[in-house]
Amino acid sequence: MACAFRRSIACQLSRILALPPESLIKSISAVPVSKKEEVADFQLSVDSLLEDNNHQSKLDTQDHARRLAEKLKCDTVVTAISAGPGTLNFKINRELLTKAVLQQVIEDGSKYGLKSELFSGLPQKKIVVEFSSPNVAKKFHVGHLRSTIIGLLGTGFQLFGYEEKLQSNPLQHLFDVYVQVNKEATDDKNIAKLAHEFFHRLELGDMQALSLWQRFRDLSIEEYIQIYKRLGIYFDEYSGESFYREKSQDVLKLLDSKGLLQKTITGNVVVDLSGTGDLSSVCTVMRSDGTSLYATRDLAAAIDRMDKYNFDSMIYVADKGQKRHFQQVFQILKIMGYEWAERCQHVPFGIVKGMKTRRGDVTFLEDVLNEVQSRMLQNMASIKTTKKMENPQETAERVGLAALIIQDFRGLLLSDYQFSWDRVFQSRGDTGVFLQYTHARLCSLEETFGCGYLNDVNVACLQEPQSVSILQHLLRFDEVLYKSSQDLQPKHIVSYLLTLSHLAAMAHKTLQVKDSPADVAGARLHLFKAVRSVLANGMKLLGIIPVCRM
Template structure:
């Protein structure tokens, strides 16, 4: 290796024998960790990382934005974990706020316990849509919603019982969907966990002289550099109830005290950029220097995600559609192998197609959802990744991966042995490529299939 002074660039030379020897030695030593374990990572700073992602709103539809947050957040968590970090995966549910006042009031008017048990998410969603529609032209419903939320904030028993029922059945339903996606969380948290702590945050803001009261009676924090209220964040309603950002402040402070994280990452769509900018500013103003190690990872929106039946309501609709379309494509392909559980394979391949499509473009850009393009068997698609992995598994299963017995790379210099050694080397290469591909897919959140 030397620097070419004429062109001012670095030139690297290597001996083929040395390259073969080093790569093969590493492949033999690391086996299934080959490709993710490297000396290059030894110098990286490791610590505790909190990743907040997915975070759907209870009783609202699990829309495409939550799917993106789930996919991207899971990838970030997997990547951080593969680099040796202690990762804490948090699902911060939207389980508090005025929308629950509306839902509580709506359920008392239009709800049915029998329908709730039979199809919980659908019934809660139907009630929420109906009460929203009624509230547009009926101020009485708006007043009932505010009253129900006030009862929640004051820990009124009957209101809390209904809220807990909504939350528990919704989380159970979501966990089934996450299981299909191959995603897990260490903690299911939510705004409700921090509604009392939010009042403590308000008191801290007041003690520090950061809280100001407007003419309307709302509590705000001045974020302007000149102190002229040209930029501010509202943290308290005029009736004294907390807001989303107030509970987010309490949640961030609680996580630092509880986990002593080195960094915290929030994964949401780009529309929440200002919210997180204000969140970090307020934390710093409160004296929490660790807020500098918090970051927001924004992403663009998915447009046109529909099933054959129309608009997508729940994430489960998307997964069912991906499985059905993939199963149909597999049944029409001449190369499809016989499988014991074809639906299981179709689901894994369909989900991998959704994941790869999500990562293909710039993270912050919106993209138009197209089923035909996503499920293509060729090109940079999840389907082709799975096919490549399955093909390699088939070759290894049939011929082995060249791992049995000792292998001496120096024999590659012997012309009499070179032909068979090249075949053995190719088999070992297949094994190495299969391992690297599988490990990379797992970091992306894809479950590799061995037959398709």
């Protein structure tokens, strides 16, 4: 596999450069198929080599690469070495490359790419990830809990709620209640006052308010679990901000004991973040009436999670509008003396524009999922090649979700993008539908010809350009996984899988299995099985369940 080839190249280089092979391995990368030099499977950037050696004056990199290439010798692994523009290029023995890659993909299965030397130096870590954070009783919005929402909802249910409707369709009814009370509050200031009082009672531990809120929370979570199940998501723990109501009071006491609280002229309590003591930058942690805020509860949650899990890092996946909030929370944790605040990270995401269902602008996630399933079922029914399947609804939902996920993950998470149903459901091009179609097609190939051919592979039968391109691309999987693990951007995996699907589609047209000699057919089946395995691995990492028929 890639790591064995990298090590072989690194060992050669280490003898010339007097450096340990381990320090060179991460500088040696598989060359992307789209940028392929005719002779290169692997490449070493001479610039990175010079940086690693702390050269005071950089030699001309081209000249340095040429002189290094002259010193290196070919062996049983490396069959050609050349200098490129600032790079050293290495070509691997073709039969060795073919045999090693196919063997490793099949042997490692779902762990292919993760057993690479790129990951071997990384310690096992405990990571807490907070994501999704829908509002309790608000399936219509994925923002964060706000006291106004809580208060309005509690007041609204007391004014406009019906017990039987709450039992039969809880979140829809609570949504209707919220819309009604929100509308009434614009004209009636007394309702806004009642809402504020309800939240205050909740903060003070009033049993009636707490009991009502607990019912909303339990009913909400029940429905969320069903929606998350459709997305293939299962949480280890549900702990909303309301869970930290009492603990937030402990945080306020702790901040006070450290002399970090200051009262403003309006009566609010703040933490000074200016660093100069002039209150030019503050974070409000308590209102004048003594109720806590979003920031207070997040501080309590962070401290509690550290006590509970002793995490190595904690990641908050939340929209980019929360950037300032998380900066302030992390800064306060540092001021409080928690060194582990450095291990907290906000991963921001952008806004999806123009998402509409046939019923109009999207309000409910459930509507989006239903729309995805419905449109995909129609598309599948209209295609003549669609195979009969036991559960077309489930297949349609899985393909549709793949379409949504790939559209969402193709670019930087931070980027906003314009949503398009037509683009999402294209069966050709860089889409999730194309990924699923490729996987299903390769499954069909295995099903048609069986796995009898896969015992003994004649690697000499896989030397066509299409085969070599696929093998070279499979070499890069560990690098792509490593890159995504470092910058927490799924786009690297998406791009890799789309390229692999296109390479497989081209190979499927030219590398016939049917009517080919047995050893050729067997070798090609083995190659396609490896592609399907890596496609499935990559899709699962993105939260996509691969389908075998569509």
